Amino acid sequence: MEPLSWTQIFGQMLYQFIPVWVAIALVFAFSIRFKRKLGLYGKLFDSVIGMIGFGIVIFWILTALFAPGISLGGLTLVPSIATFDPLAQIAALKNKVPGTFAPNSEIVYLLGGDNLGRDVFSRMVHGSRLVIGIAPVATAFAFMVGITLGLPAGYFGGRFDTVLSFLSNLVLAFPVILLFYLLVTPEIQAAGSEVNLWLGKKWITSIPNILAAVLFAFPIIFFLLLWNSKFFTQPTKRNILVAISLVFGLWAYSGLAFNADPVSVFGMSPNLLNVFVSVVFVNSPTVFRIVRGLTLDIQTRDYVAAAQTRGEGSWYIMLWEILPNARGPLIVDFCLRIGYTTILLGTLGFFGLGVSPESPDWGSTINDGRKLLSIFPHPALPPALSLMSLVLGLNLLADGLREESLRD
């Protein structure tokens, strides 16, 4: 059959993304209608840059959500965006240009086939799931670590601060790529002795696993401190909140850090864990430095002095006086940092250290495509442009947020 023309290809792609367009239209209509009641999020819709950035980011979030389609009990609620399975290979469509039909069939690869005959379009769409799934969560973990350590370092100062600052400078002085190579290679995952956990689960004391065990404990510590400092005077309420955080936190912790969730809800493959840990590890020291700097600045304000005179505990002042007042710069940095994390994930994939060799994440796809780049440019270009647009969207969103939060 005649290959599709570029107009047909783009038309078909726009058609595939229909669920995303509908959802974006709904989100925008709702947000603009109620923007005065939505706080900082609503104010975003006063700035054009912020709206463009938010539009791009929400586009990728919705793409990630709808990529395989959503169906409930055989009923298709949302049709899938991806046209094919991202791992399925059709030998006849190997390295074929966009819009080529497989011989004697209706099968067409919208953006062509890659060097193994997989659909570039579907891989791009599915790749967004990995990036959108890992980057914000890893950044959130890095923020938990940075906040839990940065607040006391800035507030108390002294030897605690000196040691932590030295450690964070140590990590920051490390070339990122070398760190990735050291943490993500399979030999290092295997180095360590086996420890028997419950239910026949085993855990290896390798460096990435130990790092995971340390880093993943911070969110639990953070929430415990948060509830304990706020509701110290209401023991019942505090005990309930602490108990909920502990049960849920330790449950998730057992699954994420030790891959030994008793009911197998939480869990990560060793490769994914490595990627996740290295990204959190690289980001936390910078967050630590930002939080520490903000704490040093805010600490001198009158309301902190007032709280100290009232006799509030140190953790109450840090978490409920200083932290809420540092939220502006932290939210902006959170957006920028998700973008940076996305770049880091791409870097990992680019060096072949990604989640798995077959995985459709954008970095790995670019890495696969670059080997034949000057002959077949089409497999590398879509993931490259996707990654770029997502990071650009996050940067614009951060710019918009900064503009709007400075206004008041």
Next chain:
Amino acid sequence: MLIFLLRRAGVTVLTIVCLTFIVFYVTNLHPQLEKLARIEGTQRMSDEQVQIWIENRGYNRPVIIRYAEWLGLVPGWTRTDDKGILRGRCVDVDLAPEDTPSRCGILQGDFGYSTVSREDVGAILGRRLASTGILMFWVMLVMVPSALAVGILAGMREGSKTDRSLSTFAIVTTATPEYISGVVLVIIFASSAVGLRWFKGSAATAIDGITFENFTLPVMTMALYGMGYIARMSRASMAEVMTSQYIRTARLKGVSFAQIVIRHALRNALIAPFTVILLQFPWLLTGVVIVETLFNYKGFGWTLVQAAGNNDIELLMTCSMVAVAVVLLTQLISDIGYVYLNPRIRLS
């Protein structure tokens, strides 16, 4: 000032020692050594043979002692093998046993031996650093003037159309990591399928001689990513200067706009970006690794990736030492420069 410098130098050395020890520890974990043995020997070695290989090369002793050997603080290991030939860390086949030095570490100026290239690390790294130096020179030559020009053009009339379009350009370049701009540039300028075919998509031949054809794309790729940041900094600084009192006075005096920018604003606006340019070095280091891998240019970054991939321990150690030293030195220089440029900050 002297005490400040001494303390900073002390912290720098301590950081380098800590980080190189971490690298040494990780590269010398047992599975890593097994991998090295199988790369060096044959893939089909039995586990016992691997053990013997590791023991014969002195890899089985405590890691802290071997780290001290690498530093040159303690004498290197020696062993006489079954044929009565002296083997050891510092033993050289060409050298008589009497002339063999007892210590050979980085303190003695010996950076070790690359197990993959079978060459002295010092010699390899000298060559590779020179190649990267050439790349960096051209990157700086392209990046700094164009970034400053973009920043100043955008900042001198804040909010104008020029400002908007140049700022958008700067934001787009900061959102484009090297592995993306490199791929896009190769497709546009070097691809045989659709592109313009102006340049080459590989810089492998640039080692022997730099031509416009083989070196433009790597330099452009690296310059683009760093440019956006410097441009945004100099734009902010320029915009701030343009609103200051003395610029208004000059305007009221009737000085032409071009004169104001060149004579009055420029000099004051350029102080801030210069510290930023220095702090770009650590960023450029990551960029060097990506660009050299993408364009197959055998420089420092390429060596780092190869050494890490092959677990070439001594080469990787020296690479990481160089990389860490570069980062720390630029931090130190920019701190001193900042104090020097800004007399309001006192050293205590």
